Amino acid sequence: MNEVVSYELHDGIADVLIDNPPVNATSHAVRAGLDEAVRRFGGDADAKAMVVRCAGKTFVAGADIKEFGRPALPPPLPDVLKAIDHCDKPIVAAVHGTVLGGGFEVALACHYRVAAADARFGFPEVKLGLVPGAGGTQRGVRLAGLADTITLITEGKPISASKAEAMGLVDEVAQGDLVEAARAFARRLVAEGKGPRRAGDLPMPTDDPDLFDKARKSLGREMRGQEAPMKALEAIRLGYEMDFESALVREYEMCKEMIAAPQSRALRHIFAAEREVVKVPGLSADVAPRDIKRAGVIGLGVMGRGIVMAIAAAGIPVTAVAADADHLAAAQKAITKMLSSTVDKGRLKQDEMDRRLERIQWSVAIEDLADADLVIEAVTEDIAIKREVFAALGKATRPGTILASNTSFLDIEALAKASQRSEDTCGMHFFNPAHIMRLLENVRAAGTAPDVVATIMAFGKTIGKLPVLSGVCEGFIVNRMLSKRSREAFFLVEEGAAPAAIDNVLVDYGFPMGPLALGDLAGLDVQAAARASRKDSATARELRADFPEQLVAAGRLGQKTGSGWYSYDENRKASANEDTTRMIAAHAERHGLTLRDIGDQEVRERLLFAMVNEGAKILDEGVASRPQDIDVAMVNGLGWPAYTGGPMFWADQLGLDHVLRTIERFQDEQGAGYWTPSPLLVRLAEEGKGFYG
Numbered sequence: 001m002n003e004v005v006s007y008e009l010h011d012g013i014a015d016v017l018i019d020n021p022p023v024n025a026t027s028h029a030v031r032a033g034l035d036e037a038v039r040r041f042g043g044d045a046d047a048k049a050m051v052v053r054c055a056g057k058t059f060v061a062g063a064d065i066k067e068f069g070r071p072a073l074p075p076p077l078p079d080v081l082k083a084i085d086h087c088d089k090p091i092v093a094a095v096h097g098t099v100l101g102g103g104f105e106v107a108l109a110c111h112y113r114v115a116a117a118d119a120r121f122g123f124p125e126v127k128l129g130l131v132p133g134a135g136g137t138q139r140g141v142r143l144a145g146l147a148d149t150i151t152l153i154t155e156g157k158p159i160s161a162s163k164a165e166a167m168g169l170v171d172e173v174a175q176g177d178l179v180e181a182a183r184a185f186a187r188r189l190v191a192e193g194k195g196p197r198r199a200g201d202l203p204m205p206t207d208d209p210d211l212f213d214k215a216r217k218s219l220g221r222e223m224r225g226q227e228a229p230m231k232a233l234e235a236i237r238l239g240y241e242m243d244f245e246s247a248l249v250r251e252y253e254m255c256k257e258m259i260a261a262p263q264s265r266a267l268r269h270i271f272a273a274e275r276e277v278v279k280v281p282g283l284s285a286d287v288a289p290r291d292i293k294r295a296g297v298i299g300l301g302v303m304g305r306g307i308v309m310a311i312a313a314a315g316i317p318v319t320a321v322a323a324d325a326d327h328l329a330a331a332q333k334a335i336t337k338m339l340s341s342t343v344d345k346g347r348l349k350q351d352e353m354d355r356r357l358e359r360i361q362w363s364v365a366i367e368d369l370a371d372a373d374l375v376i377e378a379v380t381e382d383i384a385i386k387r388e389v390f391a392a393l394g395k396a397t398r399p400g401t402i403l404a405s406n407t408s409f410l411d412i413e414a415l416a417k418a419s420q421r422s423e424d425t426c427g428m429h430f431f432n433p434a435h436i437m438r439l440l441e442n443v444r445a446a447g448t449a450p451d452v453v454a455t456i457m458a459f460g461k462t463i464g465k466l467p468v469l470s471g472v473c474e475g476f477i478v479n480r481m482l483s484k485r486s487r488e489a490f491f492l493v494e495e496g497a498a499p500a501a502i503d504n505v506l507v508d509y510g511f512p513m514g515p516l517a518l519g520d521l522a523g524l525d526v527q528a529a530a531r532a533s534r535k536d537s538a539t540a541r542e543l544r545a546d547f548p549e550q551l552v553a554a555g556r557l558g559q560k561t562g563s564g565w566y567s568y569d570e571n572r573k574a575s576a577n578e579d580t581t582r583m584i585a586a587h588a589e590r591h592g593l594t595l596r597d598i599g600d601q602e603v604r605e606r607l608l609f610a611m612v613n614e615g616a617k618i619l620d621e622g623v624a625s626r627p628q629d630i631d632v633a634m635v636n637g638l639g640w641p642a643y644t645g646g647p648m649f650w651a652d653q654l655g656l657d658h659v660l661r662t663i664e665r666f667q668d669e670q671g672a673g674y675w676t677p678s679p680l681l682v683r684l685a686e687e688g689k690g691f692y693g
């Protein structure tokens, strides 16, 4: 056919093979080749049935995202699928790997589906800000029914082959060899005289407006701000409003309109950026990662426990070292309890829990880390204590063992010096809860060896994390940017913005919560301690805006004490706290401050542009090597809404000229100490460029 689609005849069965690495996406060549294959099959009198399958590790994993935004070359996917659908001889899809989006739609347009037992099926289009555009909503709903289709398409989560079979989306799950099973299936169809069976000929399931209503409400809550899931409901509904063929035409139009819309552009940017950040610029592919057969974690507080769990879950033996027997017992108990509760919820099998626990070797002796290939330090955030631990690790472990600190803001260079093994020393900053949060900020210090960088990036992926590389600076990427937002939030409170008004602005923008609610969640004592550690470099105004300290002094540490900026009920539901209002008024009186009305736009711009400006500085200083590193870190570490593309992408969409002018206005109003525009921002704005060029 062409270079990516081949056609062969075996015993009266046409074998159509798509071979388009890496994921067999329906690029132009695949569409053209498939179209030609169907035509050839139609005219091949010796071919009685056809099997469509893929080479490599997966069936078609979707439309080719790289072609989005460029003029689409014919034939469009829906036309190719129409040709498959309308073929008068039976076509069987033999699917394996990830059968996603346009790939799932190829399979659904085929008349029958045989799946490998470990195949995964899904419509991830909503995650790219899209709806399925090649019949997924219409064929899907006719085969799987309304409730399952709504879930599948609006949530975008994959399902197993057996579940797909139970839903009516798969005809057979192959027990042995997939190709053999699919050919046998095709031969049976021929022998039994069975022709094509088209999903479009099936009736729509009975309409159930309640299901749509319920879905609308839950999506409004769970996927707040995102346009695609609601549009997906509209697309499914097309089947009730028009005939099958017209619904397919409209569904494709919707998909194309959404490809051009800002949310999809932003989500596709994040998709590509997440794949880019794991590739470290300047790190040669020849640099082989070190082999990590055993890991170690020292310090078993909340973070250390989470890291131990993440490593054990990935199948890697880990030595967990606590300060003393009491801390060790507490950690053992906590980890066992967390795993048990996952088993109770049905999300983990008991035997897998047992295997994970067996991988953990418990100890109170640093010497037991002697056989570890990588040790992650997660002791108290105190530079003096960490220095001691790194000095001890430098002696207790053999040269070549990687020594990584989980610190969230302390100086990795100081720890490298203490270990006397700077080439082996680096940062691996996990986010809380460490066994769940995807982001891992790896930190390269001046002396960190290139193969250590390669190892921590690869190891991050092995334990299911999304690793981003940062250079050394206080707070690295995420916490450094976050600290500017927190500072601005406290200043806004001092100037008269109500805490709930501040938080609501960011929730409306798409964050899961605002800065003050986040303080309540993380613990105001933690925030106050972090402020105390930086007090020597703080300005008088920063010291004056001491709300975390005031709340802590009043015993209001946040959610854990039932009160902080807000009051919390036993279900941790927040409500306004009158004491907070009184605290702010007293603070203003004490310091002679005049409170004023502050509009939402000012709140939004001050909170968000403070981060954009800091991001630009981080980029300019080379702490992050690309804007992608910042966008991915902020989306995955701070919950910056992915559908805006992250701070740097979002700023580009606004126009850096506008961002710069606004920052310069804040500089005049608030003082240069807080709002000096980053030189990079100034340069790019003058050149009419964005962070992305």
Ligand code: 3HC
Binding pocket: 022, 023, 025, 058, 061, 062, 063, 064, 065, 066, 077, 098, 100, 101, 102, 103, 105, 124, 125, 128, 130, 131, 132, 133, 134, 136, 255, 272, 275, 276
């Ligand atoms: N188009 C183009 N390239 C794709 C792609 C796609 N749909 N999916 C993955 N790739 C590329 C990646 O960019 C990456 O490229 P790189 O090596 O240059 O960085 C390479 O394939 C491998 O991808 P991953 O690193 O993600 O590999 P994994 O093995 O971890 O995951 C996967 C494989 C599960 C297929 C994952 O890549 C994925 O989820 N892909 C996206 C699937 C998707 O969203 N499909 C729907 C597209 S929209 C659509 O189909 C619309 C339709 O309804 C008309």
